[in-house]
Amino acid sequence: xxxxxxxxxxxxxxxxxxxxxxxxxxxxxxxxxxxxxxxxxxxxxxxxxxxxxxxxxxxxxxxxxxxxxxxxxxxxxxxxxxxxxxxxxxxxxxxxxxxxxxxxxxxxxxxxxxxxxxxxxxxxxxxxxxxxxxxxxxxxxxxxxxxxxxxxxxxxxxxxxxxxxxxxxxxxxxxxxxxxxxxxxxxxxxxxxxxxxxxxxxxxxxxxxxxxxxxxxxxxxxxxxxxxxxxxxxxxxxxxxxxxxxxxxxxxxxxxxxxxxxxxxxxxxxxxxxxxxxxxxxxxxxxxxxxxxxxxxxxxxxxxxxxxxxxxxxxxxxxxxxxxxxxxxxxxxxxxxxxxxxxxxxxxxxxxxxxxxxxxxxxxxxxxxxxxxxxxxxxxxxxxxxxxxxxxxxxxxxxxxxxxxxxxxxxxxxxxxxxxxxxxxxxxxxxxxxxxxxxxxxxxxxxxxxxxxxxxxxxxxxxxxxxxxxxxxxxxxxxxxxxxxxxxxxxxxxxxxxxxxxxxxxxxxxxxxxxxxxxxxxxxxxxxxxxxxxxxxxxxxxxxxxxxxxxxxxxxxxxxxxxxxxxxxxxxxxxxxxxxxxxxxxxxxxxxxxxxxxxxxxxxxxxxxxxxxxxxxxxxxxxxxxxxxxxxxxxxxxxxxxxxxxxxxxxxxxxxxxxxxxxxxxxxxxxxxxxxxxxx
Numbered sequence: 001x002x003x004x005x006x007x008x009x010x011x012x013x014x015x016x017x018x019x020x021x022x023x024x025x026x027x028x029x030x031x032x033x034x035x036x037x038x039x040x041x042x043x044x045x046x047x048x049x050x051x052x053x054x055x056x057x058x059x060x061x062x063x064x065x066x067x068x069x070x071x072x073x074x075x076x077x078x079x080x081x082x083x084x085x086x087x088x089x090x091x092x093x094x095x096x097x098x099x100x101x102x103x104x105x106x107x108x109x110x111x112x113x114x115x116x117x118x119x120x121x122x123x124x125x126x127x128x129x130x131x132x133x134x135x136x137x138x139x140x141x142x143x144x145x146x147x148x149x150x151x152x153x154x155x156x157x158x159x160x161x162x163x164x165x166x167x168x169x170x171x172x173x174x175x176x177x178x179x180x181x182x183x184x185x186x187x188x189x190x191x192x193x194x195x196x197x198x199x200x201x202x203x204x205x206x207x208x209x210x211x212x213x214x215x216x217x218x219x220x221x222x223x224x225x226x227x228x229x230x231x232x233x234x235x236x237x238x239x240x241x242x243x244x245x246x247x248x249x250x251x252x253x254x255x256x257x258x259x260x261x262x263x264x265x266x267x268x269x270x271x272x273x274x275x276x277x278x279x280x281x282x283x284x285x286x287x288x289x290x291x292x293x294x295x296x297x298x299x300x301x302x303x304x305x306x307x308x309x310x311x312x313x314x315x316x317x318x319x320x321x322x323x324x325x326x327x328x329x330x331x332x333x334x335x336x337x338x339x340x341x342x343x344x345x346x347x348x349x350x351x352x353x354x355x356x357x358x359x360x361x362x363x364x365x366x367x368x369x370x371x372x373x374x375x376x377x378x379x380x381x382x383x384x385x386x387x388x389x390x391x392x393x394x395x396x397x398x399x400x401x402x403x404x405x406x407x408x409x410x411x412x413x414x415x416x417x418x419x420x421x422x423x424x425x426x427x428x429x430x431x432x433x434x435x436x437x438x439x440x441x442x443x444x445x446x447x448x449x450x451x452x453x454x455x456x457x458x459x460x461x462x463x464x465x466x467x468x469x470x471x472x473x474x475x476x477x478x479x480x481x482x483x484x485x486x487x488x489x490x491x492x493x494x495x496x497x498x499x500x501x502x503x504x505x506x507x508x509x510x511x512x513x514x515x516x517x518x519x520x521x522x523x524x525x526x527x528x529x530x531x532x533x534x535x536x537x538x539x540x541x542x543x544x545x546x547x548x549x550x551x552x553x554x555x556x557x558x559x560x561x562x563x564x565x566x567x568x569x570x571x572x573x574x575x576x577x578x579x580x581x582x583x584x585x586x587x588x589x590x591x592x593x594x595x596x597x598x599x600x601x602x603x604x605x606x607x608x609x610x611x612x613x614x615x616x617x618x619x620x621x622x623x624x625x626x627x628x629x630x631x632x633x634x635x636x637x638x639x640x641x642x643x644x645x646x647x648x649x650x651x652x653x654x655x656x657x658x659x660x661x662x663x664x665x666x667x668x669x670x671x672x673x674x675x676x677x678x679x680x
Contacts (some may be wrong), residue, residue, distance in 0.1 A: 016091075016112035019098060022065065024049045027107065036091075036114050038084025052081040054088060064095040064108060081112070090119040144236040155236075162219060162238050164212055181208035181216060191223070206241065218245040260307055261314035264328035269336050272326050273386040276340065285347045287337040288376040288393035289317070289354065292405040294333040297369065309362050309369060320357045321350075336390070344379055344410060351375045351408035372406035379411065426478050428464065433491060437463045440495050441665035444674060445516070445636060445658045448650055453675060455514030457550070457658065458496035459665045460488070480522055489523045490532050497540040497547060499668050504542070507672055516548040516578065524551070530569035537573060544574030548599065552580045571596060581638075582624065600628060604639020604659070611644030621652055 016033035020026050025048055029041040037044075037052060044051060064077070077095075080088050091112045098107040142159025146152070153171045155163075163179050165171065173192060180188050184207040191203050202224045209217045220239040256268040264272065276284050291297070291313070298306040310333060317327045317335060326338040339350060354375060361368040376397030378389045392411045400409035432438055439461040444453035462470040479485040500515040523529050537544050549570065570577060576598035602624055609617035621637075628635045637649050640659030649657055666674060 016110075016114075018044075018110045018112065019107060020049060020110070021107040022105070024062075026051070028109075033112070036083075036089065036112065037081065043084075054080050054082055064093075065105075068095065068097045068108065069105065078115075089114050090116045141240070142238045144238075145233060146236070147233050159236075159238055162217070162240060163209060179209055181210055184208050188221075206245075218242045258314075258329040261311055261329050263314050263318070263335075264326060266328070266330050269326070269328040269330065269338070270386050270390070272328075273338055273389060276338065277380065277384065277386060277389075281340050283341050283343060284380040284389075285339050285342045285350075286378045286380075286389045286393040287339070287347070287351060287354065288330070288378070288390070288397040289335040289337065289373050290375075290397050290401065291333040291358075292372045292374055292401070294371070297371065301364070301367070301369070305364055308364055309371070312362050312364075313358065313371075316357045316360075317354060320354055336393070342379070344377075347377050347379060348408060348410065351377055355406070355408065374400040374405045375408040376400060377408055377410045422478065425475060426482055426484075429462070429475055429478055429482070429484055432462060432464075433487060435465075437465065438488065438491060439463055439469070439667070440492065440499070441667055442499075442671055443658050443665040444662060445514070445656050446662055448646070448655055448657055454512070454656065455516065455546075456500070456671070457516040457665075458492060458499075458518075460492055460518075476520075480520055483522065485520045485522045486526050489520060490536075493517050493519075493532065494536045494539065497536050497542050500546065501540045501542040503671065503675075504546070507675055510675060512546075514546045514548065515542075516550050518550045518552070518580065524566055525563065527563070527566070530566055530573065533570060533573050533575060537575075545576070548576040548578050550578045550580040550601070567596070578636075597633065599634040599636065600624070601636045601638050602654075607637050607639045607645055607649070607657075607659075608641070610648040611642065618648060618652060621649075621654070625653060 016036040017028070017030040018026060018033050019028035025046065026044050029039070029044040033044065034040055039051065077093050079091055079093055081091050083089055092115055094111045096109045096111075097105055098109050100106050142156050142162050144153065144155035144159045146154075155165065155171070159165070163176065177185050177189060187205065188207055191205055194203070202222075204220065204222050206218060206220050209219060211217055218241045220241050222237045222239070224235045226233045226235055256265060256271075257263065258265045273284070273286065294306070297309065301309075310329075314327070314329060314335070317337065321327055321337060321339070324340065326336075328336050328338075330336045337350075337354065339347070342350065355373055358371055358373045361370055363369075374397055376393040376395065376399065378393035378396060380389060384392075396409045396411045399412065400407045403409065441459045441461055442456040443459060445455045445457065446452070447454050460472050460476075462475055464470050476485070479488055496515050496517050500513060503510045504513050505511075519529075523532075526532075533549075537547070567577075577596070578599040578601060579597050580601050581603040582600040602621055606617045606620050610621075625635060627633075634656065635654060637654050637657040638659065640646055640649065640657045640661045642661065645659075646657070646661060663674060
């Protein structure tokens with residue numbers, strides 16, 4: 001005997017597997033069947049399906065056999081089967097044929113699944129749905145009958161109320177159509193003709209009725225043909241669904257409009273712009289508006305008051321545009337205006353009008369608040385989509401902000417191309433670590449008395465797969481803005497410390513080499529940064545005193561952005577802290593005292609002027625050296641490129657320096673040769 005497998009299936013202990021012969025006598029019974037129905041195999045085998053069914057089991061079995069004999073590979077039915085304790089289980093049954101070795105059908109194999117719980121949930125859900133529908137929509141239901149052959153019409157009192165029919169009034173199709181909203185009449189007429197001529201059996205439609213007061217009422221009309229043989233009578237029911245439609249309209253509005261300002265939100269803005277471009281509307285222009293320094297306003301007056309200002313701003317923008325144009329809130333303090341029929345000059349005039357309406361003081365609780373906005377303008381170009389126009393306007397807006405704000409900027413193809421290239425580069429940078437594309441180069445720090453390297457600064461490079469070796473200026477700001485600088489910085493720290501310790505262990509005269517690593521403000525704001533440094537020291541085994549973390553002075557402009565606990569934690573690790581590019585920032589003395597730095601690096605802009613007639617750079621360096629002596633700080637001069645600069649630094653008493661005069665930053669493999677060259 002063999003069973004023909006019909007559907008791929010994974011057996012489960014929660015399935016009952018039952019086999020029977022052609023008479024419905026059970027011939028096989030698995031443990032799942034015992035678990036599901038409570039009968040043991042001894043009790044079940046040899047008994048008819050009547051043991052389980054609540055109706056005539058023989059008839060059900062015969063119907064299954066007829067399906068299988070008709071060539072259907074399997075048949076699935078729903079049934080109510082009795083358990084051993086008398087309770088009824090709702091089950092689904094999948095019957096498959098059993099054949100003997102000659103291919104003769106000798107019985108069925110049945111897989112039963114218990115769906116009682118599912119059936120109960122469906123039943124309860126159905127009842128709850130019925131109660132909800134009854135409560136919300138069944139308050140007003142009317143009915144009517146119509147005979148095609150005689151033209152006889154009858155309707156209930158409620159139907160007459162819904163359609164404003166006078167008692168005894170003769171009803172005609174033309175009269176009913178007049179009561180339907182003009183926008184729904186053609187559809188209703190087509191439906192009626194399909195019943196009268198095309199032989200349709202039923203239809204359902206939601207449509208609007210015009211009330212004598214001019215109000216609009218929504219009904220759900222359901223039409224069913226009776227006496228199908230001669231097709232002479234139709235039954236019509238009309239359900240008043242006005243309340244539901246009003247509720248749906250509210251929900252639809254909420255989903256597509258900003259809750260604070262009532263303006264179209266981002267979703268609706270995209271939809272409107274997409275529709276205009278799809279209809280090839282003439283000279284579409286998008287304006288992207290952003291409030292300059294709105295965070296300062298929020299911080300000064302609070303977020304609730306800031307929201308009130310945004311609501312006032314939305315009202316002003318709405319009144320500043322033409323009928324037919326759209327203003328929406330994109331999010332936060334960003335707004336979008338969509339206009340038609342504007343050339344570039346007219347678009348710039350609109351932008352100035354929008355800026356002007358914002359410049360007037362906003363009043364809140366007797367307080368006058370002044371604000372400015374930056375605007376990006378993107379006229380539609382060939383092949384533009386809603387997304388590309390919004391992106392272009394956003395990019396132009398940032399161009400206006402970068403130019404100082406409180407101005408407008410028109411989409412620039414070069415700017416757009418640069419933004420696209422930046423986006424592509426960011427995507428590549430996200431993969432650079434995984435693809436092992438990052439490299440470290442090392443520039444020696446030279447002792448000016450001996451000419452011997454005493455340490456190195458680790459400098460990051462990116463071996464881009466198509467653009468070649470990229471300098472940090474090409475991608476560090478990208479890493480900062482995207483947050484990628486944190487994992488990249490961790491990789492740099494570990495790589496630099498590991499490489500330096502390897503040199504200290506293996507190269508002659510290198511046991512005291514130091515290493516300097518640049519860190520960014522994003523790393524210093526990361527609460528896990530101290531742990532990152534501690535782990536790198538532990539993993540590499542390097543002496544913390546050989547490690548210096550360099551912080552650019554401009555990063556220290558806002559001390560509040562750098563958690564004091566992190567600075568204290570770095571000191572506890574034993575690493576040194578240095579201020580890079582010293583002299584280019586502000587309040588340097590206060591930064592030195594707050595940071596408790598160990599060293600500073602004189603910016604190359606001062607070094608590059610040494611050796612010329614103008615003595616100001618030498619004077620500045622003398623001041624820096626005097627301050628460093630008082631604070632017990634070591635000093636390194638950056639960017640030394642000429643012998644004249646070197647001589648002047650020696651004259652001034654600078655002990656350490658680095659620059660292209662000795663060598664450019666080197667790959668790690670070339671460092672041993674550099675050390676050998678300068679070996680004593």
